[in-house]
Amino acid sequence: MLLRAQNVSRSFGALLALSGASLDVTEGEIVGLIGPNGAGKSTFFNCVAGDLTPTGGNILFNDVDVTRATPEAHAKLGIGRTFQVPATFVELSILENVMVGAFLRHPDRNDARAAALEVIEFTGLKAVASAPARTLGTPGRKRLEIARVLATQPKLLLLDEALAGLTPSEVQDAIALVRRIHAKGITIVIVEHIMEVILTLAQRVLVFNQGVTIATGTPREVVDNTAVIEAYLGRRHARNAGAHAP
């Protein structure tokens, strides 16, 4: 088991944003996390990434307890993450952004540069490598976000709505990129609103609602699950959907 999150909870003051979510990820999987706004998927995501410390439960990565580890320790162990709103280093060039990631495994400048260039080529940013990162628009920044974290050579990649805000054709490009990353042997956990993305990419889906996981299974199973429809569309729709089901 690559990642084992057991009974993870997190409260903000009196608000229990996440109460006892569990997730097992085996190496080579693509797992999707979905749920309506405020369902706790981002909280769970940030707990796994090390940005938030869970108030309960524990998280193991490769049998190492990372429940309370810092974000930088997560990166070192091989858990990489992107941010929902791209956190681009706008004052640096695109190559320099990626080099910051590459320095984690390559302390020497020339090695880091070579590794960064490889990733830039892989993610299709080569034409603009030396441009300042501020010149990139949202799709470019999302791509750079992925390139930067790939440069840290993660074993597990956590994508936080990496495809949100893209046009349909850009989404297709991004899906292809995620596929190529997966083909390199990197395990992926993806939070996404766009159902199309989850349906095409994820092998397994975990559905959140009001801080708990309400369903898990293949994308097809989950979409047909009454509790899931209820969570997304309300009870009446769920009844209707149930009546139409074969």
Added chain:
Amino acid sequence: MFRFGIIVCAAFLLYPFFLPDDFYGRMAAEVLLAAIGASAWNILGGYAGQISVGHAVFFGIGAYAPLLIFTKFGLPPIVGVPVGILVSTAVTVVIGLPTFRLTGHYFSMATIAVAELIRLVISNWDYVGAATGLMGPAVARTWLDLSFRSPIPYYYIFLAVLACLLLLTWHLQRSRMGYYWRAIRAGERPARSLGVPVVRYKLYALLLSAGFTSVAGSLYSLMVGFIDPESGFGILKSVELIIIAALGGAGSLFGPLVGAMILVPLQTMTNSLYGGGGSGLTYIIYGGIIVLLARYEPGGLLDLWHRMMSRRAHRADVAAAKPHAS
């Protein structure tokens, strides 16, 4: 670019041979000294983006150490330079660990508080001369006292120190350290997610910055031969370091030197124009520069220069491309 560098180096090395009198020699030495201090501040404030308004602490410690060594033990003041560095770096750990939990303005405000606190302690501590301060050797006993009548020896000492500091900074800016500093300045959260140990690298920046600021302080008191709490630990010292760095360009290698070359002569001019009564004018100028920089050129003059150059290069490209197109 390489030729330009050679010319600049030669100009700095040969400058003292073309001096009309000591007035300009002293001013040039002061320019270099200010550049050392601002370049030291630049490591933490410019590259790592942690705006310290309390660097006078390190400047003051560095300035007091040589004169204290001299008055208490009769040793050559220069022995105090490493002492100053040691004390400064010890203080950084004490200051750095709690204040680095704060970010942005809160960090800056905490550094002001610490610096003012230390200034008050020094002003009331008789062992270090309290409010009157300390004096250096009136007449040099040996050349080791580094007490010269002419400003030229100081000029070359400062030039050597500045060259070492800039060389080190240049090397660091190209290495992992420099990239991590700039990443921290751009955003701590994403930096940490990429495996940057933020607190550790901020502490490295503070240690280096404090050490060299302390050296700047030592050199100051070696040249002037006198130090009191206000000129060593006063908040205006901290502000001066920031303005010089920001004027030239914080976070760039030569920004602080450019800033010093503009600001120090300006200061000397206003001071001599208005005599003793004009010293307040310096701070009006500081205020004006802060407003103008913050409003129009937060990147500093070097940044403006680079943008103008790239615009010119772009225009030249367009002009060169046109005949082919038509």
